[in-house]
Amino acid sequence: MIHVQHLTKAYEDLRRGRFLAVDHISFCVQPGEIFGLLGPNGAGKTTVLRMLSTVLRPTSGIATIDGYDVSHEPAEVRRRIGFVSNNTAIYDRMTAWEMVSYFGRLHGMKRDELNERLEKLFTQLRMNEFRDVPGSKLSTGMQQKVSIARALVHDPPVLVFDEATLGLDVLVARNLLEVIRELRQAGKCLIFSTHIMSEVERLCDRIAIMHQGRILDSGTLEELVQRHQEDNFEELFFSLLSEHEAANEMNAADESHIMEVAQ
Ligand SMILES: Nc1ncnc2c1ncn2[C@@H]1O[C@H](COP(=O)(O)OP(=O)(O)OP(=O)(O)O)[C@@H](O)[C@H]1O
Numbered sequence: 194m195i196h197v198q199h200l201t202k203a204y205e206d207l208r209r210g211r212f213l214a215v216d217h218i219s220f221c222v223q224p225g226e227i228f229g230l231l232g233p234n235g236a237g238k239t240t241v242l243r244m245l246s247t248v249l250r251p252t253s254g255i256a257t258i259d260g261y262d263v264s265h266e267p268a269e270v271r272r273r274i275g276f277v278s279n280n281t282a283i284y285d286r287m288t289a290w291e292m293v294s295y296f297g298r299l300h301g302m303k304r305d306e307l308n309e310r311l312e313k314l315f316t317q318l319r320m321n322e323f324r325d326v327p328g329s330k331l332s333t334g335m336q337q338k339v340s341i342a343r344a345l346v347h348d349p350p351v352l353v354f355d356e357a358t359l360g361l362d363v364l365v366a367r368n369l370l371e372v373i374r375e376l377r378q379a380g381k382c383l384i385f386s387t388h389i390m391s392e393v394e395r396l397c398d399r400i401a402i403m404h405q406g407r408i409l410d411s412g413t414l415e416e417l418v419q420r421h422q423e424d425n426f427e428e429l430f431f432s433l434l435s436e437h438e439a440a441n442e443m444n445a446a447d448e449s450h451i452m453e454v455a456q
Contacts, residue, residue: 194351194382195222195245200254202240214240216406217254222382222399224350227373229397230386233434236403238386242355245384246276258351272300274351275344279359283336285329289320292328293342300347307346314342318372334365341372352376354385358392370396390427402433405441409433 202215215237222228230238243249245256247267255262261269284292290311297307315321318338323331331339337357344352354373358366373396377383387393393400394414401411410417410433414426423429 194224194259195220195228195384196255196257197221197241197245198255200241200244200256201252202237202244202249203252213406215244215251218401218403218406218408220401220408220411222351222384224382225377225380226398227377227383227385227396229393229400230384230403231388231390231393231400231430232386232403233388235405236388237406238403239355241403242276242353242384242386245270246274246353247271248276272347273349274353275347275349276353276355277337277340277344277357278355279337279357279361281336281340281343283328283331283339286327288325288327289331289335289339289342290315290324292339293346296343297346302347310346310348311342314345317375318342333361334368337361337365337369341369345376350380351382352384354383356386356388358387358389390430394426402430404434404437407437409437 198219199217200215200219201213201217203211204214205211218241220228230241232238240249244251244263245258247263247270250264257263258270259273261273263270287295293311293314294307297310302310315324318341320335320338320342323335326335328336358369361369370392373383373385385393385397399411399413400417401408403409410420412420417429418424418426421429421432423432
């Protein structure tokens with residue numbers, strides 16, 4: 194369902210010049226699977242998810258959603274994907290129902306089909322008690338549910354959650370993880386980014402550990418634990434990151450030595 198091959202995004206900034214925020218990464222996610230992208234701040238997770246949802250154009254590499262290429266068939270991709278982040282805009286003066294309905298209309302849904310879908314979604318996500326409450330009066334948890342409903346309104350087969358639990362209290366975050374599990378059960382293909390290790394341990398079928406634009410390793414939790422002979426996932430995560438940083442520092446030292454010799 195999601196196929197990513199050597200996906201790369203280069204940025205330019207004053208301090209770093211041209212650098213690779215995402216550096217030739219590859220992975221696949223199947224329907225009925227939750228794939229976790231785990232990495233510290235700045236690892237490149239959001240950049241990957243924005244490329245998948247066609248907000249950003251890849252510098253090179255290929256990503257397809259249900260066979261459609263994100264660079265060449267963005268409209269087809271958008272029809273098949275829903276994006277949930279922690280900072281989706283909520284309109285103060287629209288009610289929860291109106292907001293989700295508005296996005297359904299943007300996706301070209303007809304009134305009857307849309308109303309039926311909204312009834313189903315508001316029940317499934319337990320949103321009926323605040324369906325007529327305006328955005329300005331919704332709690333953070335309610336707002337997050339509106340964001341999820343908005344992403345699900347056109348019933349996409351692929352859902353992307355970018356740090357979706359950020360800023361939520363434990364109870365609301367737990368509810369969100371429960372909703373994500375239900376979506377997996379319904380056969381959706383889910384990709385979930387976070388820097389919280391316990392979330393991937395509890396939720397994800399497969400995990401990719403990202404750092405400095407690269408995937409350092411990926412697999413099921415059991416595969417990672419076995420490969421690195423470390424059953425404490427937090428230790429495993431930190432040792433992978435520090436090995437990668439040490440290797441980078443050695444490469445940088447080698448390069449400057451070669452330049453000194455060449456001069
Ligand atoms: N528009 C931009 N121009 C230049 N650099 C950028 C831009 N957007 C992101 N970056 C840089 O790209 C790298 C990856 O950022 P990204 O937001 O994808 O990381 P992340 O893993 O999602 O981190 P976080 O958990 O902090 O959101 C960072 O070094 C960031 O500073």
